[in-house]
Amino acid sequence: MWGGAGAAVRMSTLLAPTLREVPAEAETESHRLMLRAGLMRRLAAGIYSHLPLGQRAIAKVEAIVRQEMDRQGAQEVRLPLVQPEELWVESGRSAKYGEELWRLKDRHGRPFVLAPTHEEVVTDLARREISSWRQLPLILYHVSNKYRDEPRPRAGVMRAREFVMKDAYSLDRDRDGLLAAYARMRAAYARVFTRCGLDWRVVEADPGTIGGGDTLEFVALADVGEAEIVWCEACGYAANVERAEGARPAEVEAAEGADGGAAGPVRIHTPGVRTIEDLVAFAGIPASATSKILFLWAEYAPDGRRELVAALVRGDRQLNEIKLANALGAVRLGMADRADVLAQTGAPVGSAGPVGLRGARLLTDLEVACGGAFAIGANQEDWHLFWAKAGRDFDPGQVADLRLVGAGDPCPRCGDALRGANGVEVGHMFALGAVYSQAMGALYRDDQGRSHPIEMGCYGIGITRTLAAVIERHHDRDGIVWPFAVAPYHVAVVPVAAGEDGTREAGERLYAELRGAGVETVLDDRDLRPGAKFKDADLFGWPLRVTVGRTLRDGAVELRQRRGGLTERIQLGGAAAAIRARVAAGLGETEPPPGHGSQAPDAPGW
RNA sequence: CGGGGUGUGGCCCAGCUUGGUUAGGGCGCCUGGUUCGGGACCAGGAGGUCGGCAGUUCAAAUCUGCCCACCCCGACCA
Numbered sequence: 001m002w003g004g005a006g007a008a009v010r011m012s013t014l015l016a017p018t019l020r021e022v023p024a025e026a027e028t029e030s031h032r033l034m035l036r037a038g039l040m041r042r043l044a045a046g047i048y049s050h051l052p053l054g055q056r057a058i059a060k061v062e063a064i065v066r067q068e069m070d071r072q073g074a075q076e077v078r079l080p081l082v083q084p085e086e087l088w089v090e091s092g093r094s095a096k097y098g099e100e101l102w103r104l105k106d107r108h109g110r111p112f113v114l115a116p117t118h119e120e121v122v123t124d125l126a127r128r129e130i131s132s133w134r135q136l137p138l139i140l141y142h143v144s145n146k147y148r149d150e151p152r153p154r155a156g157v158m159r160a161r162e163f164v165m166k167d168a169y170s171l172d173r174d175r176d177g178l179l180a181a182y183a184r185m186r187a188a189y190a191r192v193f194t195r196c197g198l199d200w201r202v203v204e205a206d207p208g209t210i211g212g213g214d215t216l217e218f219v220a221l222a223d224v225g226e227a228e229i230v231w232c233e234a235c236g237y238a239a240n241v242e243r244a245e246g247a248r249p250a251e252v253e254a255a256e257g258a259d260g261g262a263a264g265p266v267r268i269h270t271p272g273v274r275t276i277e278d279l280v281a282f283a284g285i286p287a288s289a290t291s292k293i294l295f296l297w298a299e300y301a302p303d304g305r306r307e308l309v310a311a312l313v314r315g316d317r318q319l320n321e322i323k324l325a326n327a328l329g330a331v332r333l334g335m336a337d338r339a340d341v342l343a344q345t346g347a348p349v350g351s352a353g354p355v356g357l358r359g360a361r362l363l364t365d366l367e368v369a370c371g372g373a374f375a376i377g378a379n380q381e382d383w384h385l386f387w388a389k390a391g392r393d394f395d396p397g398q399v400a401d402l403r404l405v406g407a408g409d410p411c412p413r414c415g416d417a418l419r420g421a422n423g424v425e426v427g428h429m430f431a432l433g434a435v436y437s438q439a440m441g442a443l444y445r446d447d448q449g450r451s452h453p454i455e456m457g458c459y460g461i462g463i464t465r466t467l468a469a470v471i472e473r474h475h476d477r478d479g480i481v482w483p484f485a486v487a488p489y490h491v492a493v494v495p496v497a498a499g500e501d502g503t504r505e506a507g508e509r510l511y512a513e514l515r516g517a518g519v520e521t522v523l524d525d526r527d528l529r530p531g532a533k534f535k536d537a538d539l540f541g542w543p544l545r546v547t548v549g550r551t552l553r554d555g556a557v558e559l560r561q562r563r564g565g566l567t568e569r570i571q572l573g574g575a576a577a578a579i580r581a582r583v584a585a586g587l588g589e590t591e592p593p594p595g596h597g598s599q600a601p602d603a604p605g606w
Numbered sequence: 607c608g609g610g611g612u613g614u615g616g617c618c619c620a621g622c623u624u625g626g627u628u629a630g631g632g633c634g635c636c637u638g639g640u641u642c643g644g645g646a647c648c649a650g651g652a653g654g655u656c657g658g659c660a661g662u663u664c665a666a667a668u669c670u671g672c673c674c675a676c677c678c679c680g681a682c683c684a
């Protein structure tokens with residue numbers, strides 16, 4: 001696909017405007033570099049034009065994705081980006097998606113949406129076209145723009161409102177078929193991200209608005225990433241912190257204290273104590289021996305009913321609102337303000353506690369409910385209860401895993417310390433099951449003539465976001481350092497030193513040879529001084545740079561590797577062949593070993 | 607949606623507090639010349655409704671109001 005005539009270009013004709021100064025709009029390195037190296041330009045917030053080099057890099061990622069999809073037997077289709085909102089009403093997601101769903105009307109005033117994803121369209125296609133078990137299984141995929149009216153686009157293409165995404169949909173007869181498809185896609189994803197040169201992890205995640213059962217995220221490690229993940233080196237457990245389970249404490253925390261409040265909680269006057277910090281300072285106990293109560297409004301679908309909720313977690317923990325929402329079945333949560341809490345429960349926020357709590361639905365984190373005794377507000381200004389125990393001193397209400405898990409916390413599977421990192425969510429897969437097919441009536445007949453909903457899975461890869469993640473990982477102070485696999489071009493031929501005879505001609509000849517050999521090459525034939533060409537070459541990040549200059553008098557050119565800066569002389573005679581071999585080797589660098597990613601679906605992902 | 611910030615030639619910015627000549631600088635661009643191995647130099651030149659609208663004023667880039675766009679923090683987020 002990338003061989004032949006289209007694989008080479010003269011810089012003098014290429015629209016690749018570099019910026020010497022850092023654009024004010026950009027904060028992350030990948031965003032800055034994509035602008036500075038002339039890969040893209042902003043049209044509106046979160047919407048970009050991709051220029052020739054950006055387009056080529058995107059096409060490289062797409063090509064890798066297509067190869068890996070095809071390898072697993074998936075079939076490419078092209079689906080509409082403009083979809084009747086009706087379909088989304090039918091699936092129930094029009095309401096769930098809220099304002100992020102980009103709505104528009106046609107001239108007749110009929111409501112449409114710009115596709116953020118294609119479950120509805122695929123399910124609709126399936127219900128029309130699939131009627132027999134003989135037509136299954138099937139995996140369809142497509143690559144297209146997606147639209148999400150993000151409240152706050154940021155970091156360029158990392159969180160955009162229009163972006164390129166590959167999405168795949170598996171259609172199966174039953175759960176086993178779905179799991180097999182899921183495993184295949186997982187294997188494909190492992191190969192895709194490895195080939196792109198990313199340092200990535202697969203983690204368990206929260207299904208969010210898409211619904212369904214199992215879900216995995218593929219996260220490219222990067223400090224600027226918005227996804228926080230934890231993983232265990234010992235047993236392989238890995239999860240997004242939104243999902244990561246809190247380890248169930250094996251036994252009662254030692255923090256119970258010497259006298260332990262064996263006879264019951266002790267009421268202590270604590271003037272001015274409002275926060276956990278205050279309480280720790282006042283009582284000289286660790287924060288882990290305290291607990292705190294947080295008040296939130298929970299909203300439920302479909303009637304928008306609201307309820308005040310009190311969540312009790314240990315003083316040193318943070319509440320995971322997603323877990324809380326899931327425990328409640330709520331669609332939305334928001335912190336309640338102190339006035340609301342006081343009005344509803346009569347409890348002052350800084351001194352609120354579970355003992356004698358009224359007017360709010362109480363949920364207690366596992367850790368607090370497991371038998372330990374904690375210091376907690378007494379529901380009276382300036383008073384706290386020490387050594388209060390769930391079950392003995394108050395009704396814990398609904399007990400659930402509610403805390404946010406972080407690095408250093410014990411692994412929920414094996415107890416080892418978890419590690420943590422930030423990353424960019426580049427892929428996501430969901431074993432949907434029958435949620436969409438059920439809602440939209442996508443049914444097939446089995447060999448007995450019985451009707452069943454199609455078992456579905458969906459699988460996304462953020463193409464443009466993956467590209468940003470690649471740059472985030474592969475750059476230095478001078479510019480991009482492309483891995484061969486996604487570099488817009490592999491080699492730059494740079495003739496310099498006008499004082500030397502024949503550098504231009506030699507450069508032209510070498511360029512023609514490389515081009516003829518199918519090597520993806522740019523010729524920097526611009527009338528610029530050497531320094532400017534070198535700086536640009538570094539910024540563009542070509543994996544290899546061939547300088548045709550003063551060494552020409554010895555019949556040699558210089559071959560420089562962008563990564564590491566290693567420079568060597570090679571004879572002009574064999575240069576094209578040598579460079580070609582170097583490109584082939586470079587392309588092999590990120591090629592996964594045989595069998596990579598093809599492990600069983602429940603094996604650790606790395 | 608809440609909080610903060612910024613809008614001045616293609617890019618980065620100064621000028622605004624304290625209204626007052628032809629609105630500036632650097633980079634880039636065009637022409638000519640000298641240069642030519644890590645973003646050269648000289649000379650000449652083009653390019654701006656100062657985000658928009660309304661107001662205050664003899665006079666507005668500068669003051670006031672409204673609006674818009676963009677950025678950051680938060681909320682939100684397959």
